[in-house]
Amino acid sequence: MKVLLIGGCGFIGSHVADRLLADGLQVRVYDRRPELFRTPLPGVEYVMGDLADTAQIYEAMSGVDAIIHLVSTTVPSTSNLDPEADITGNLVATVRLLEMMRAAGVRKMIYLSSGGTVYGIPRTDPVAETHPLQPISSYGIVKVAIENYLHMEHHLHGLQHVVLRASNPYGPRQGHTGIQGIIGTHLWRIAKGEQVEVWGDGSIVRDFIHVRDLADLCLAALNSDASGCYNAGYGEGASVNDVVRGIDRTVQATGGAPVVPIYKPGRSFDVPRVVLDITRARTDLGWSPKITLDEGIAESWDWVREQIGNHTH
Ligand SMILES: NC(=O)c1ccc[n+]([C@@H]2O[C@H](COP(=O)([O-])OP(=O)(O)OC[C@H]3O[C@@H](n4cnc5c(N)ncnc54)[C@H](O)[C@@H]3O)[C@@H](O)[C@H]2O)c1
CATH class of the missing domain: 3.90.25.10 (UDP-galactose 4-epimerase, domain 1)
Structure with a gap:
């Protein structure tokens, strides 16, 4: 299987690249800059470019079986300062990406959403995927909108998609x-x-998940036929x-x-x-944090x- 990691030079993406390579998968990384803490990995094909550059991203997805989307141009604490840039940089760019994927025939996507923001102020403890989505930041609103576009693409055009609502990842890099x-x-x-x-x-x-446990979950999602949203935390x-x-x-x-x-x-x-309830990921994807x-x-x-x-x- 050949996988395109968009944002693969970032904190989470770099660990996903390691995990996929260790599993013998072919990895192509698309990012606007190289990794900050390591030299390029042998065996990985790097394409430097912006998520907004549709022509280049279309080219980068040639021959690819699945995409893992790990780009965010904003962070929760500052996204409200410029919601328009958040919408353009993340939502518009991702909707265009979905169109490119349809044109290129790439029918699988893993998307990194955010368990800390999509639910807003939690009404339950722990928080399951069925909890209402009422974000209180532009970052969370845009994540929910992207999740909904993925669902629409699944419903109308058969995109297999796994949304991982990550909690608070930490670890090397x-x-x-x-x-x-x-x-x-x-x-x-x-x-x-x-x-x-x-x-x-x-x-x-907060719910802190080690970044390698999160990378394992990305691989489990890639190997599964499931579609839908999954909390991605430690569960405590x-x-x-x-x-x-x-x-x-x-x-x-x-x-x-x-x-x-x-x-x-x-x-x-x-x-x-x-704190996220991770029962669904444990049950459907056969994964657990270690x-x-x-x-x-x-x-x-x-x-x-x-x-x-x-x-x-
Ligand atoms: N780190 C967290 O606490 C956390 C928590 C929940 C969800 N997430 C999500 O996980 C994903 C990855 O996060 P991360 O912590 O690895 O972030 P990161 O900033 O370390 O990595 C993101 C990568 O995307 C690249 N990128 C950003 N904008 C781009 C653009 N326009 N075009 C091309 N490349 C671009 C960056 O160069 C970087 O390498 C994001 O979607 C983020 O929202 C992160």
């Missing part, structure tokens, strides 16, 4: 810009000798304070100083608790320290 999640952000700050910042009192609870919650305590244990175990966070005022868009938060934090810390070492020597 998570960026340190502070927009991709707290575990990467905290670890990078500690490694650079900076203090960790916590927004609010640290009681908010951890508070921001739990995460800080886990990081503290890991850092001290490697000879580092105790981690003492600075507490800042909470942010209005942070809902108190989002990496515990403690194991994942320890591995991510080793990776961050390696990166810092590489840059200073």
